[in-house]
Amino acid sequence: xxxxxxxxxxxxxFEAKIPAAMPPxxxxxxxxxxxxxxxxxxxxxRHLKIDEKFDLT
Numbered sequence: 320x321x322x323x324x325x326x327x328x329x330x331x332x333f334e335a336k337i338p339a340a341m342p343p344x345x346x347x348x349x350x351x352x353x354x355x356x357x358x359x360x361x362x363x364x365r366h367l368k369i370d371e372k373f374d375l376t
């Protein structure tokens with residue numbers, strides 16, 4: 320029974336934490352789009368470096 324209650328409690332805690340941790344919607348949207356673009360650029364650079372290494376070998 321304790322295992323079942325654990326499974327039920329975990330999602331409830333998660334759902335309660337997510338809205339509390341979220342900043343105001345407009346700010347979060349702007350920050351997320353900018354952050355995602357930066358992450359995308361960094362990932363592309365990493366992939367390019369890996370490709371170059373593969374070309375060299």
